[in-house]
Amino acid sequence: MNSSVNKVVLAYSGGLDTSAIVPWLKENYDCEVVAFVADVGQGDEELEGVEAKAIASGASSCHVVDLKEKFAREVIYPTLKTGAIYEGQYLLGTALARPIIAEAQVAIAKQVGADALCHGCTGKGNDQVRFESAFAALAPELKVIAPWREWSMRSRPQLLAYLAERNIPCSASATKIYSRDANLWHISTEGGELEDPWCEPSEQVWTWTAAPEQAPDKPQYIQLSFNQGELSHIDGQAYSAVDAILHLNSVAGAHGVGRLDMVENRLVGMKSRGCYETPAGAVLRAALLGLESLVLDRSVLDYRIRLGNEFAQLMYDGRWFTPLRHALLAAAETIAEPLTGDVVVKLYKGNVTVTQRQSPNSLYSNAFATFDEDEVYNQKHAEGFIRLYSLASRIRALHGQAEDGDQSS
Incomplete structure (x- = not known):
């Protein structure tokens, strides 16, 4: 028994793991357990009755904190401006939610006078790295308890038996196929047949999106309006940040948009396979790329792409509460300043395609780009440009010819 902890705040979900953690903490640390539940848009089904579950498991109290608007405004939208996408595919759904969950958990701990945090x-x-890195940055004085690194239980049946011995109710079963994580931005699915990368995901895997083969045969067009890189209107109607994402999830999901089956490199060194559904994210990313192509010059766009890659790595690795995050977001905000305009996307059979784009800050000029006669570009000027552009190649070739001549003589 460890008596150095008096009160611990547990990041609680109501699932099997955290239901078992509550009594385990009380038994092994002889401490009061305060449950903390973050509402990041995982849905009413997961949140229903969660306070009663926590109390029934042995928690002294349960704090449910609505973080949806904060999640959208302070994490999702700023990250979208960076263009972050992990390993060229993943829109970081799970990683995005962790900073605000950890931050709110620390706030509750300070509010109730806890001396420890648990996940x-x-x-x-x-996630262990993401949570504990956040805890270290926000409350290094608080002890961190990670039961999965301490207890001897290693399987669902063992956890279920542990709860049954203590007469603690739990709706989980030993035959659960998949492990899922949902929030406002996405839902991820792991386990089951996905543990074999040679197995195609069954339709049981997908919960937010229609199979592209079963999606409507008629495409749907959506007009998205942006102001300095942030979505302001959908088809001319204003939405809150949260409602916009929910609306796009629903509309794009019905067309099978936003599915991803990926084998990724975890931070801890192993590979894992997950299936992700991010309908709104797929639409917003495509629209912003369309607007960027119209507004950003080549050097700025090139830098934004490099910034996006770096920010994706930062987010995935749980380094939100670092000076680097502030620096990268400041750069992204500056780059996004001219991203004001409208983009029309077409949703059809799992695809999202930009079909129209316009902006008052557009750098596209038909007068320059036209194949017809124009008054602003003299094609003869291209000769001097090309000669200078290829000068290094010309010098290298002449040098090689001179060396060949010396050898032949």
């Missing part, structure tokens, strides 16, 4: 992350995943 239910396994010892194999990325």
Whole structure:
């Protein structure tokens, strides 16, 4: 028994793991357990009755905190401006939610006078790093408890037996196929047949999106309006940040948009396979890329792409609460200043395609780009440009010819 902890705040979900953690903490640390639940848009089904579950498991109290608007405004939209996408595919759905969950958990701990924090992350995943890095930055004085790195239980049946011995109710079963994580931005699915990368995902895997083969045969067009890189209107109607994402999830999901089956490199060194559904993210990313192509010059766009790659790595690795995050977001904000305009996307059979784009800051000029006669570009000028552009190649070739001549003589 460890008596150095008096009160701990547990990041609680109501699932099997955290239901078992509550009594385990009380038994092994002889401490009061305060449950903390972050509402990041995982849905009413997961949140229903969660306070009662926590109390029934042995928690002294349960704090449910609505973080949806904060999540959208302070994390999702700023990250969108960076263009972050991990390993060329993943829109960082799980990673994006972790900073604000950790931040709110620390706030509750300080509010109730806790001296420890606890999470239910396994010892194999990325989330343990994300949570504990945030805790270190925000409350280094608080002890961190990670039961999966301490207890001897290693399977669902063992956890279920542990709860049954203590007469603690739990709706989980030993035959659960998949592990899912949902929030406002996405839902991820792991386990089951996905543990074999040679197996195609069954339709049971997908919960937010229609199969592209079963999606409507008629495409749907949506007009998205942006102001300095942030979505302001959909088809001329204003939406809050949260409602915009929910609306696009629904509309794009019905067309099978936003599915991803990916094998990725985890931070801890192993590979894992996950299926992700991010309908709104797929639409917004495509629209912003369309607007960027119209507004940003080549050097700025090139830098934005490099910034996006760096920010994706930062987010994935749990380094939100660092000076580098502030620096990268400041750069992204500056780059996004001219991203004001309208983009029309077509949703059809799992695809999202930009079909129209316009902006008052457009750098596209038909007078320059036309194949017809124009008054602003003299094609003869291209000769001097090309000669200078290829000068290094010309010098290298002449040098090689001179060396060949010396050898032949």
